[in-house]
Amino acid sequence: CQLEFFPGIGEIQYEGPTSRNPMAFRYYNASEVVHGKPMKEWLRFSVAFWHTFRGDGSDPFGSATKAWPWEDASLDPMEMAFRRIRANFEFLRKLGVEYWCFHDRDIAPEGRDLAETNENLDKVVDLALDLQKQTGVRPLWGTAQLFKHPRYMHGAATSPQAGVFAYAAAQVKKAMEVTLRLGGLNYVFWGGREGYHTLRNTHLKTELDNLARFLRMAADYKRKIGFKGTLLIEPKPQEPTKHQYDWDAATTIGFLREHGLKNDFKLNIECNHATLSQHSCEHELQFSSSQGMLGNIDINTGDPQTGWDTDQFQISDPVEATLLMAVVLRQGGLAPGGFNFDAKLRRESTAVEDLFYAHIGGMDALARGLRNAARLLEQGEVDSVIQARYSxxxxxxxxxxxxxxxxxxxxxxxxxxxxxxxxxxxxxxxxxxxxxxxxxxx
Amino acid sequence: CQLEFFPGIGEIQYEGPTSRNPMAFRYYNASEVVHGKPMKEWLRFSVAFWHTFRGDGSDPFGSATKAWPWEDASLDPMEMAFRRIRANFEFLRKLGVEYWCFHDRDIAPEGRDLAETNENLDKVVDLALDLQKQTGVRPLWGTAQLFKHPRYMHGAATSPQAGVFAYAAAQVKKAMEVTLRLGGLNYVFWGGREGYHTLRNTHLKTELDNLARFLRMAADYKRKIGFKGTLLIEPKPQEPTKHQYDWDAATTIGFLREHGLKNDFKLNIECNHATLSQHSCEHELQFSSSQGMLGNIDINTGDPQTGWDTDQFQISDPVEATLLMAVVLRQGGLAPGGFNFDAKLRRESTAVEDLFYAHIGGMDALARGLRNAARLLEQGEVDSVIQARYSxxxxxxxxxxxxxxxxxxxxxxxxxxxxxxxxxxxxxxxxxxxxxxxxxxx
Amino acid sequence: CQLEFFPGIGEIQYEGPTSRNPMAFRYYNASEVVHGKPMKEWLRFSVAFWHTFRGDGSDPFGSATKAWPWEDASLDPMEMAFRRIRANFEFLRKLGVEYWCFHDRDIAPEGRDLAETNENLDKVVDLALDLQKQTGVRPLWGTAQLFKHPRYMHGAATSPQAGVFAYAAAQVKKAMEVTLRLGGLNYVFWGGREGYHTLRNTHLKTELDNLARFLRMAADYKRKIGFKGTLLIEPKPQEPTKHQYDWDAATTIGFLREHGLKNDFKLNIECNHATLSQHSCEHELQFSSSQGMLGNIDINTGDPQTGWDTDQFQISDPVEATLLMAVVLRQGGLAPGGFNFDAKLRRESTAVEDLFYAHIGGMDALARGLRNAARLLEQGEVDSVIQARYSxxxxxxxxxxxxxxxxxxxxxxxxxxxxxxxxxxxxxxxxxxxxxxxxxxx
Amino acid sequence: CQLEFFPGIGEIQYEGPTSRNPMAFRYYNASEVVHGKPMKEWLRFSVAFWHTFRGDGSDPFGSATKAWPWEDASLDPMEMAFRRIRANFEFLRKLGVEYWCFHDRDIAPEGRDLAETNENLDKVVDLALDLQKQTGVRPLWGTAQLFKHPRYMHGAATSPQAGVFAYAAAQVKKAMEVTLRLGGLNYVFWGGREGYHTLRNTHLKTELDNLARFLRMAADYKRKIGFKGTLLIEPKPQEPTKHQYDWDAATTIGFLREHGLKNDFKLNIECNHATLSQHSCEHELQFSSSQGMLGNIDINTGDPQTGWDTDQFQISDPVEATLLMAVVLRQGGLAPGGFNFDAKLRRESTAVEDLFYAHIGGMDALARGLRNAARLLEQGEVDSVIQARYSxxxxxxxxxxxxxxxxxxxxxxxxxxxxxxxxxxxxxxxxxxxxxxxxxxx
Incomplete structure (x- = not known):
């Protein structure tokens, strides 16, 4: 007996651009062929487990605002973990999305020690695997959460404590194994604590060298276990740290090249991170793509006048959506990567329906961009003007x-x-x- | 008969920290040994010809405000060029600075064609060479101005016009020859137009590849003519373009490495450019230094609340000056590079004395930082805490x-x-x- | 015999959204009634004389790039002034725009003294008046240029020199008279030098009080000469100064209220200035409108990742254009104000046709927004949701x-x-x- | 029997500038007379209860890192509240600080309903009152926390729900009573949720009018209960909201003037908030002071390259500290306001000693600034140059x-x-x- 957490909501339908139903797609028609492929193959949407099933609305100045139907404080942590996984698969099915992304610690709670933590993770993965088989869903990517727990407060791979480096390595090892087991298509590194708050207590070169060592071990281990997915690094310039080592695409690619790691990794570009580094998202995509390094997009948008990561869902400007999709079309798509919604509801959006509105708005915005970009490329007017300019x-x-x-x-x-x-x-x-x-x- | 342009001002003297004379040094005592070397060897100050002798106070909203004594609109351009060179050497002598920096087009006017332009440049260089011999002064670095003339409006090495690339190459060739002839110690590339205003008309990869080709030719030509100085690239994230390819230290080093040019170039870090790229100047220095790539510092400071390059003289915060000097001391100095004052008077500072105040303030701020940094390193307290942290x-x-x-x-x-x-x-x-x-x- | 400066270009026509002709309007159909009024009454477009006829493409790092057909260095300044005025009216006619905006010093050159300068201005105004009669065009607003000449380098109304205050007063007096004579509908104050570079030499309160005195005199003089137009203040947070006193809408309205001037002035909001002050343009419009203070819009857009005023033409995001027009529709229009294109061609857009493309793109973007906003308000869905939220x-x-x-x-x-x-x-x-x-x- | 939470630490002593003991003051000598008053009267330092005793090191990407000796998860919330209050007074005594600041909800936990919550608060205040009597300490200011609880997610005074407005009013009423009872010298309003995330669901004018109504009620109630302290508003431009109504000093003063509230309030300027609004802290102080509105300073500093509130302790630049203190000296001091350390330890500073280092560093930085500023004013050189400039x-x-x-x-x-x-x-x-x-x- 499957619990239902979204009882009033059925599978979201495509109703076309004239629809006035906010619970329907107006642009995203999964199987419709655009520019030679079904839309779902260009877009390969993924839901981010952490924002959607672990986001509680807290922020630096406020406590939780959400009261999701699957949360039940009376249950033990493992029971809660199972409920969230079930909610995830119900949500994916109703939204019509075939991929999900997760951090290890979001899907399963820490135990008393690493061994128990790993057991917890395995149990949750067992359930996820069952539900994946029932639904055909699989992970776009998995990752290890190396930034939330206080043990990582000085960094994970860049911690001054060798014991922390070792612990982080053990955690990534397990997370890669689990991603492989779930049939995940990629594995992501976002180094939320790999950076510094102040140079007053930091040895820059040691930290950067350790980061390279860590990534090299990851690439080695990937080969060892036969994981065929892409390893991805997600740049971000700052926040939570004052300076994050994977600052932007150019910095990250330069670092990989320095350490002989360029062939082992690609980039996962997040639009809001791009603008925080004073680049347009299109710039980061074009630059990565021109280096053969664009592997995935964490699709979201920020507020152009704020200096932190707001992780909003819908790229409201259809011009921007068109430009981003044009980069993707020009490189023939993102597979095995895709578009992961690394986006969260506004703190004061507290209804269960809002989870659907947010994803529908985000998906439709990109689908609109895809349709526009296809016309743009097929007509060829823009590209030929640029080509002529350099003739x-x-x-x-x-x-x-x-x-x-x-x-x-x-x-x-x-x-x-x-x-x-x-x-x-x-x-x-x-x-x-x-x-x-x-x-x-x- | 040497004209005198600063008749009321003699050689600036060191009077020590308790002096209340703004026309004296309070911290900079050229020959005093600090941390094992005379201060002038650590600091290797240079005056930027363009700001000091060509800056007229105009800005995007206003016309010229300066009426310098050497300017005389009735003279022909070559006569004016000679006067400015004479003013430069008088100024250097009185300030007690042994280096100057120049753009080719600042010291000599364009002629009717490139050949005449080159002749003009040679004549001015003849005079400069004479004055250098008299004074012992030499260029810290020379460079070619590839951004002011409208022929470079689409870029120089990154122009979509091959003819512009060729013209820029010819200009850099000559500027390198002239720098060599003057005994210049370094040669700088600042790509003011190497970037884009909009991706709508830009082929990013073509432009980046052409930039690499250009730099490779420069390195080849340097070897060919036996120029022993360092080739330096000066990063800046934006302005005048929306995106400048040499964005910051990490981007620039990554680019050099990609194109096999890392051993042929070092970086010239400008503090105001650092902060425009959302890095502290100390970060850019530390990062470059840790890569063995810190060759020169264009020393200035910006306004922390404005989004453009204000190029102010004095680093007013003694803590910052201390931190910058500590990076330099740790790498054993900048030679053959130094500290070039890429800084300009405020538009409404119009007295000839202001040129002295500005440089004195800037020099003293760094000398104060040097004294502090020497104590910091000699005591070892800070470094040993950091070392212990990574033990x-x-x-x-x-x-x-x-x-x-x-x-x-x-x-x-x-x-x-x-x-x-x-x-x-x-x-x-x-x-x-x-x-x-x-x-x-x- | 009227010279023709745009010989190959006729009057721009409306061809509808499916047109692929960049020299035609796709959304702006001047006489078409939208939301109860012809589009041209809602939009009241104006061309900015300074950018379009005096902008030469120079920037802080580069010299002029434009070679407009009306410019002829062999002519004397007054002849050149007449030619530019003729070009202006030809341009307006062909573009189908009924308003223009000007600074006094842009349309006529300074003479040997203020008296001769005023005579120059009168002569140019004579010609403009003739051409206005022939074309039906009139000024949306006039203004005095109190920022370019070095006499204003310390400020105009906020200069520490009483003589400069007096000179600025005389200049505004004349500019108001001339605006009245030309049938101008508004008069604008943009205080480009009313601010400070550093508090080290500034007495903040004295400067603010003097600014208030100046504005009070302007309001008095307006009444005295029977000028019925609106006096408008244009906020900008910084640039060229580090801090500009008319920082944003809230600051400016607060200042007017403090000095009892609120009923004598309204605001001229410029979108790029809004974003430089970390507000969305919509915020500045909504806030001003809610205070009954929105009098005019200097319509342009900036680059969301740069920290200076780029003054670009086309609001490329149709969502933003919709939101801005919705504010205007809600307050029943801007008249006697309108939309002035305070925007300039990119430096490297050097063809005469680009002047048309730029304005057509800008006008169409707003016309598209107007059509969308009309639907938005007529449907009422959005407004009723907001109303219900506060019920x-x-x-x-x-x-x-x-x-x-x-x-x-x-x-x-x-x-x-x-x-x-x-x-x-x-x-x-x-x-x-x-x-x-x-x-x-x- | 008083528990001791800082057993190894005694009262912090003044040891003078040559001391190398980080647990001593080098500049702050409480009773030493500077510029006519004991330092402690100029500086009136206050410790912020929330950061120091409730800050747990969590941030948007990480969980708690601190394990303070007074925290004990086995105790009930009221017992914990009492322990924290005791820790506070021990800390103040050892640090030699005579004031503290608090939010109602930081010192006492919410109960099952508002009545019980008020009872909880009264009980904690009883204890605080006892400890105040023993130590001579009193509140620099009190305030109500109207931003953390989800009931305020849409705003407090600006919530679209009248019931929330009423609840907030009740909470402020009680917090004012409690502040009065404790002998608090000021009462602060910081409107963390008084702003908007998006204009899409916001009626700007209604919210601003309600904010004015709320403040008017507060001023009325202050008079009613005979509270003689100053009511203070603390501006902040954004964070957590995209736009906060009390944006900066000019906006806030303009708002107060509009609603006839200017005589009832002063400002509490926070330096990090100043820089987030693109102003220098000195600007905000000078502007407020010139309006007679500078009542208190929340002293901290931010990171000049990050776009969020980092709330760091020590103003490391002695020039800045000098300038800030000069504003305070020029207006004759801040009393009944003072300098509240609205600052938090870095997340990874987890030792109990760090609480002392942080406050000592902050206090000494300002004391150093005070000594410098006193010399600056007494010498008169700077002020007389400015005066002459406007003569x-x-x-x-x-x-x-x-x-x-x-x-x-x-x-x-x-x-x-x-x-x-x-x-x-x-x-x-x-x-x-x-x-x-x-x-x-x-």
């Missing part, structure tokens, strides 16, 4: 530059014998480009 | 981690058989560290 | 609170005798509100 | 402007008949001012 590198001196046939000496000779390029410099037509883009955004 | 990696399982002797499997075994590290986790004592630091700041 | 203040204890019938004592009695409000606290449904809003955005 | 308003046309004797007409006449002020415009000497300031900072 001087396809022939003559430009081609010689690209092919490494010339150096400063030859280029000086060229410059001295040709008219000053200012005489023939075209306009960038930036404003026209905005108009053209807007034509594709519906 | 668990000097033995046992920590040493095994560092030496690569263990992996996840061994660490799990360790974690399962040892007490949870939370049981013995020390405090970070961050607030005590602040007190201890403050003891060294006078 | 507890329409009756019972809520009504007593609003009517001032109860104090702490009565409310304590109420609280002690009623259930804790937590027991019946509704969800905010913030995510649902986002979905509902998106339904109206096309 | 043109002391006579002639400047005096006529100040006295309202002239308007635009007379000023135009003056401007036309006098030389352009540019001819005689002095330099701002901003850089010299920095040097002069640095002379006073030791």
């Amino acid at each position: 001087s590198f396809d022939e003559g001196i430009g081609k010689d530059i690209v092919n490494g046939k010339v150096g400063f000496k030859e280029l000086e000779k060229y410059a001295l014998s040709h008219p000053d390029p200012i005489e023939d410099l075209p306009s960038a037509h930036a404003e026209k480009a905005e108009i053209v883009l807007s034509m594709y955004v519906q | 668990s990696f000097d033995e046992g399982i920590g040493k095994d981690i560092v030496n690569g002797k263990v992996g996840f499997k061994e660490l799990e075994k360790y974690a399962l058989s040892h007490p949870d590290p939370i049981e013995d986790l020390p405090s970070a004592h961050a607030e005590k560290a602040e007190i201890v630091l403050s003891m060294y700041v006078q | 507890s203040f329409d009756e019972g204890i809520g009504k007593d609170i609003v009517n001032g019938k109860v104090g702490f004592k009565e409310l304590e009695k109420y609280a002690l005798s009623h259930p804790d409000p937590i027991e019946d606290l509704p969800s905010a449904h913030a995510e649902k509100a986002e979905i509902v809003l998106s339904m109206y955005v096309q | 043109s308003f002391d006579e002639g046309i400047g005096k006529d402007i100040v006295n309202g004797k002239v308007g635009f007409k007379e000023l135009e006449k003056y401007a036309l008949s006098h030389p352009d002020p540019i001819e005689d415009l002095p330099s701002a000497h901003a850089e010299k001012a920095e040097i002069v300031l640095s002379m006073y900072v030791q």
Whole structure:
């Protein structure tokens, strides 16, 4: 006998753009083919277990506001863990989403020691595995929570305590095993405590070297156990620390390259993290993609005027949604990655229905972007304008530059014998480009 | 007959901390030995020709405010160029500074074409060479101005026009030759237009690849002409562009490493650029230094509440000055680099004396920091606390981690058989560290 | 014989949303009635003379990039002034815009002294008046440029020099007279230098008091000459100064109220200034409107990740355009104010056509927002949800609170005798509100 | 039998600037007379009960890290409340601080209903009163916590639910009574939930009007019960809300003036809140003071590169400390207000000693600033330079402007008949001012 936690809500249906039903999709039609693939294959949506089933509405200035139907303070922690897992699968089924993401400690409680904690985790995974079989759902990715427990207050892989490094390694090992067992497609590292509050007590180089050691061990262990998924690093510039080592895409890729780890990892770009690092989300996606390193998107949005991670669901600007989807389409999709909703309800959104509204709004915003982006790419107008802009590198001196046939000496000779390029410099037509883009955004 | 542009001002003297004379040094005593070297060897100050002799007080909302004695609109551009060079050397002599920095186009005007422009530059360099011989002054670094002229409006090395790339190459070639001829110790790249205003018209990867090609040609040409100085890249996150490719130290080092250029370049860190990228200046210095990449400091400070480059002279906080100098002392100095005052008078500081006040204030602030930092390092209290904090990696399982002797499997075994590290986790004592630091700041 | 500066371009036509012609309107159909009024009455667009006819593409790191057809360095300043005015009216006619905005010093050059400067201004105004009669165009607003000339480097009304205050007063007096003569509908104060770079040399209270004195004199003089237009203050938090006194809407309204000037002024909200002060533009509009103080909008947009005023044309996000227009519709329009494009081409947009693209893109974005906002208000769904949310203040204890019938004592009695409000606290449904809003955005 | 929670720590002593003991004062010497008053009268330090005795080290990404000796999970909530109060008074005595600040809900737990909650509060206050009598300590201010409990999730005074407004009124009523009973010198309003997350569900004007109604009731009730202390509002721009109504000093004072409440309230300026609103703390102090509205300082500092409230203890920059103290000295002190340490240990500072280090560092930083500021004012050099800068308003046309004797007409006449002020415009000497300031900072 399966409990039902969302009794009044059925499977969410696609009703098309003219629908006025907030409990229906207006743009996301899972099986509809767009740009050569069903929408669900482009979008590969995932629900984040921690925000949706562990988020209680507390914030630095306030206590919990949510009273979810599956929470019951009278039950023991393992019973509660099972109930949340059941709620998760009911939610996924009704929302029509095929992936979920989890932290080890969100799905199962800590025990008296690591051994018992691991046992707790195994028991919850047993149940999840059953429910996965019934529903066809699987993890987009798993991860270890290395930031909440006080043992990680000085860092996990970058803790000054070797014992903490060891404990974190043990935790990631187990989390990778569990992800493999559940058929997870990727494994994520977000280093919430891998950074510093103050340089006054920090040895920067030691911490960075230890972080590299940790990641190398992870890559080795992945191979050892035959986990075929992608290892992903999720950059964030700050918060909770003043400086987080995986600051942004460029920093993270540079670090991986320095330590010979670039082929073992890809990036999981979160939009709100991108803007906190003063980049547009599109920039982070384009940059990662141009390096062959875009593996997954933690899709959310922030408040453009606040300096912390608000993790909101719906990218309300359809232009932005179009641009993000265009990056994904250009690289042929994200698989085995996808779009994970690393997003939370506003603290004062306390109704069970709000969980559906939030995900529906987020999914529809991206589906709208996907439809627009498909038109944008299929028409080719925008791409061909950009290509033409760089065409001087396809022939003559430009081609010689690209092919490494010339150096400063030859280029000086060229410059001295040709008219000053200012005489023939075209306009960038930036404003026209905005108009053209807007034509594709519906 | 040498013109005198600062007739009422003699050579600035050291008068010690109790002096109340704003036209004297209170902390900077050039030949006084601090931490084993004369102060002038640690500090290697340089005056930036562009701000000091070409800055006219204009800003995006206002026209020029300065009426410097060497400026004379009735003279032809070359005569004016000579006067400014003379003013520069008089100023350096009176200030007691042994280095200067310049952009090619600041010291000599453009001619009708590149050939004439190069001739103009040579004539000015002839005069500078004479004056250098008389004074013993030399360039800390030279550079090419690749951002002011409209031909570079779409970028220089990253312009979509191959002809612009070639022109920029020719300009850098000449600027490197001229720097070599003047005995310059370093050569700097600041890519003011190497970035984008909008991704709507930009092919990111093409631009980044071209930037790498350009830098590779520069490194090749340096070797070809036997220039022994350091090539330096100066990161800045944005302004004038929305996104500048040399965003911060980590991004720039990552880029150099990607393109096999890391051994050919070091970094020139500017403090105001650091804070614009949401890093403390100390962070950028420490990070660069830990990578062996800190070659020079463009010393200035910004306004902590504004989002653009204010390029102010004096680091008013003695704690910050102490921390910056501590990084320099720890790496044994910056030579052949130094501290270049990439700083400008406030627009409404219009008296000739203000040029002296600004540099004196800036020099004294760093000299004060140097004295403090020397005490800090000599006492060793701070460093030993940090070292102790990481001592668990000097033995046992920590040493095994560092030496690569263990992996996840061994660490799990360790974690399962040892007490949870939370049981013995020390405090970070961050607030005590602040007190201890403050003891060294006078 | 009228010169033609835009020979290949005719009057811009409305072609509807499916048009792919960037030189046509897709949403702005001037005479089409939307929400009870022709679109042109809601939108009252204005072209900013300074950006469009005086902007040369220079920025803090670069010189001019534009070579507009009306500019001719061989002509004397007054001839050039006449040509620019003619270009302005040709541009307005072809764009189909009925208003323009100007600074005194943009339309006419300074003379040898104030008297001659005023004569210059009168001569240009004579021509503008002629052209206005021919075209039916008039100024949305005029203003005095009190920030560019070095005499204002310490401030205009807030200069420490009484002579500068007097000069600024004389300049505003003349600019108001000229605005009146041209039939201008409003007069604007933007205090670009009314602020400080550093408190080290500033007497805050003296400067604020002088600013109030200046505005009082302006209000007096307006009455004296019978100018019926609105006096508007345009807030901006910083840039060029570190702190600008008219920081944001709340600060400015508070200042006006303090000095008894609230009835004499309204606000001119600029969207990019709003975001620089960490407010959304919608916030500034709603707040001003709720105070009865929203008089005009300087419509533009900034870059959400940069800390300076980029003054871009097109609000690319149709959701934002919808929200801004909804504020305007709710207060019944902006007249006698309107929407002034205080926006500039990107530096590297150098073609004459770009001036059209930029304005067309900006106008269409708002027209799209207007159409959406009209649907939003006519449907009433959003407003009624908000109204219902506050309905507890329409009756019972809520009504007593609003009517001032109860104090702490009565409310304590109420609280002690009623259930804790937590027991019946509704969800905010913030995510649902986002979905509902998106339904109206096309 | 009094428990002792800090057994190894005695009363903190003044040892002078050369001391190397981090458990001693180097600058703060309570009874030493500086600038005419004992230091303790200028500084009037207060410990914040909530951070020091209720802060557990949790943050949005992590759980509690502190294990304070007074905490004992086996005790009932009231017993725990008593222990914390005892710890507070022991701490104050050893630190040598005479004031404390509290939220109602921090010192006593909620009961089953408001009546029981009030009883709980009374019992804790009974104990505090006893301990106050023994120690001579009293509250610098009290306040009601209207942001943590979920009933306030939509706001307290600005909640859309009238029942919540009533409940909040009852809570403030009781907190004011309790503050009066304890001999508290001020009462503070910080509106942590008085703002909005999104305008999508918010009626701005209704909320602002209700906030004014609430404050008016508070002022009325203060008079009714004969509370002679100052009512203080503490501005903060955002966090936890996206927009907080008491944004900054100017906004808050404008709001009070609008609603006729300016004479009933003063401001409590928090430095970290100042910088979050893009103002320097000195700006907020100077502005409030110039309006006669500076009543108290919540002294702390933030991280200049992060966008949230870090609430750190020690203002590490002695220049800043000097400037802040100079504002306080110029207005003759803060009494009945003072300096409340609204600051928290870093999450990973977990030793009981850290509570002392943090407060000692904070107190000493301000004491150092006080000593510097006293020299600055006594010497008069800085103030007289500023005064001279504005001297043109002391006579002639400047005096006529100040006295309202002239308007635009007379000023135009003056401007036309006098030389352009540019001819005689002095330099701002901003850089010299920095040097002069640095002379006073030791």
